Amino acid sequence: MTGPSARPNPTPSHDPERLERTMRDIAAGRATARQCAETASALRHLSHELSDYAAALAFGGRPPTTGTTPEQPRNHKGPE
Helix, strand or coil: CCHHHHCCCCCCCCCHHHHHHHHHHHCCCCCCHHHHHHHHEEEEEEEEHHHHHHHHHHCCCCCCCCCEEECCCCCCCCCC
16 A cells, blocks of 8 residues: 555655746746756656656565655666
């Protein structure tokens, strides 16, 4: 059984309103480089968490809690 803490979660600094504002700023041509970079980082982080969550659910396991941050992405390379 999965609890709320095991579910993927956007980073606190990228709530839906902030993401929506960034999308509007991009469309209007007024987004800053920093805004774009921070949003891309947050979306990459969320994408990794969603992938891990989906894989765990597909195999009937408990979804992992990664504990990573957008500034410290996980290494997604396979075993070497």
